[in-house]
Amino acid sequence: MSRFACVWVDCFAAAAAERCEPALRAGPLAVLGPAAPAARVLDANAAAREAGVQPGMTETEARARCPALAVRRRVEEHAASGRRALLEAAASVSPRVEDWAPGVVHVDAAGLARLFGDPAAVGRRLLGRAHAVGFAARVALADSRTAARLVAARARGAVTVVPPGRAREALADAPLAVLGLDADLAATLARWGVTTLGELAALPRAGLGTRLGPAGLRAHDLALGRDLDPFVPWTPPPFWEEAQGLDWELDSLPALAAVLEAVLGRLCARLAAARLATDALEVALELASGAHHALSVALAMPMGEPGPMLTLAALALEARPPAAPVTRVAVSARPLVARAGQGGLWQPPAPPRRALAAVLARLAALAGPDDVGSPRVEDSHRPDAHALVPFTLPQDAPEAPGERAPRRPSPAAAEGALRLVLRRVRPVRRVDVETDGERPVRVGGRRVVTCAGPWRGSGEWWDTGVWARDEWDAALGDDGTLCRLAHDRRTGEWYLDGVYD
């Protein structure tokens, strides 16, 4: 047996504005349309409607009826983000949801009672998820989407459950206005004295079709709670986006961070409602100059808390600030399921991933993103062939003490000696060298006490990066500095490669 739920948010445009600016919930609010030629009320919240504010009024008229009215221009991003948030909240309860209209979501509730309990429990769960993303909703459950939607539209309580097979009775008292019929059809039915869905459903269907045509039959089906259109499931996008359009331009990073905090808060609430996390953020800024500024923020681990995300995004913006004042902020996240992990029993404590991510971001902002990472020796004989790769915590746990295989000591370790390390001179410094034959005898005016070499090497002769050089280890001058010299055999020049230390 099919069961459907409908999640209904009253005055959705106003609710979406309140979601982005929660302080507006405290009083009457009207959302206005375009300013030209005269700003008219598009939507109003319950407090404003109680004071007499209705959609279609001019702003002046609305303010005259409700002096305490707060007004906001309609921001497309608020409505779009709110609509997606409501869908995602419903999708976290059932895999099949339908986007019917702004603030109206149909949910296929078949089988959900086995997961969550009775139908009322399913409704309460949907209600809780909607509340978690910032909407005060109503939920109705019935045999069809139409019945559930019509019941939810005029329900008094938060959760209404229509028993199976009782949709017609549940809709009988509903006024015809809930169907949203066109004016001519509504006027005709009014002339006939039909004012409720029950009266419309009681009319003979054949006669209704003869007199009113397809529109009349469609109205009759709706009055009976029958679904006319196929269910169109909504597919979640690969990235979840939360945006904030701004009435004013932001030209400082602290102000931008405050807006980002609000946007990330809403995005994380959506993720939390769906029990998801994210490991990458995309921040897109629209600038007053008309340009766009986009940057990626890689998170070290899947997370759902806005605090660390804000820190990382603010540091990324600090490293790459926008070139002009900002007029719109959008953050998108790739949702994924976070899996809990456990460290190894023999593994020494490692930096917490969140703290490490913040420290790496701060270090990148401080020293430069190309100067922070883990060194990696390249598979090449070219001198100083190395790369700096992003630092990540190694996943392989060291061996337990009992499993550790005995290592064969190196000759140096067998003697109790340590390995001598070279300090590189970067960039490589050219030096003047006097030679006796091919052996260096003076380096930059300093006498070479002893030297050993040459250690000859060459490579990449098959490519454009050909190199060939001799290396000498030399003890210099009076202080005995032990350095490595390199003689480029292609150019004949000498370089100070590094100092042994």
Added chain:
Amino acid sequence: MVLPGSITEIVGRLSSGRTSLLAACLGEVTGRGAVAALVDADSALDPASVARAGVDLARLLWVRCGGRRDVALRAADLLVRCPGFALVGLDLGETACPLSPAVAFRLRFAVERTAAALVVVGRRRVTGPAASLVVETVRDRLEWAGPGPVPTRLGHVRAHVRVLRARAARAPGAAPLGFCA
């Protein structure tokens, strides 16, 4: 030699083995699976030679500062405040200037909280009384090797470490060191 939650300084002249001693400490820490960091003021680290010295490069975070001392100090300050790094090396190179007592003790209090070991390497002492252990590496002699009378390779560097300051009374006064090229 290096104690968690304290500052250790390794000072000495060039080619005395101070960087090799730091590499040995990094190798010991990363070899047991812990994570270490190296703040390199002069960007002088040679990854190939420290890898040969036993450092697990995958467990080493390298911060290159390109000669900017202030950046190196701020980076070290960030790292010692992040829990989980067993050892943070701060290589100040040849132009190490003494830190103000406020900065030095700020570092010390930070490592005491996170139990990280901060090892500062430089030509001279910089942290003053904030350091728990200060050792100086002194080179004794070089040993060259080769089949004939003319040396063809560097053999060993013989050196010793001398303790200049130790808050723990058990530290020995001096110990020999050998470095194999």
